[in-house]
Amino acid sequence: MATIYSNESEAALHEAAIDALANEMHRPAAEIKVHYEKELTRLMDGARVRDFLSVCATRHLRQNLRNPEGHVS
Numbered sequence: 001m002a003t004i005y006s007n008e009s010e011a012a013l014h015e016a017a018i019d020a021l022a023n024e025m026h027r028p029a030a031e032i033k034v035h036y037e038k039e040l041t042r043l044m045d046g047a048r049v050r051d052f053l054s055v056c057a058t059r060h061l062r063q064n065l066r067n068p069e070g071h072v073s
Contacts, residue, residue: 013054014036017036018032021062024062040057043057
């Protein structure tokens with residue numbers, strides 16, 4: 001199975017961010033994960049440093065989920 005994460009530590013970091021956002025937004029983690037990984041993949045495309053991608057992906061997804069017109073489908 002292909003993964004976007006470079007190692008188990010990075011995967012654990014992003015899984016924790018997904019779980020936290022799912023709890024905050026009162027949505028299933030599986031739903032959040034799909035959108036989170038889509039946003040993360042978009043951010044990874046041009047990233048030279050991956051250290052803060054979790055923060056950026058979480059922030060962007062949170063804004064999209066709260067936007068009444070929503071960019072998340």
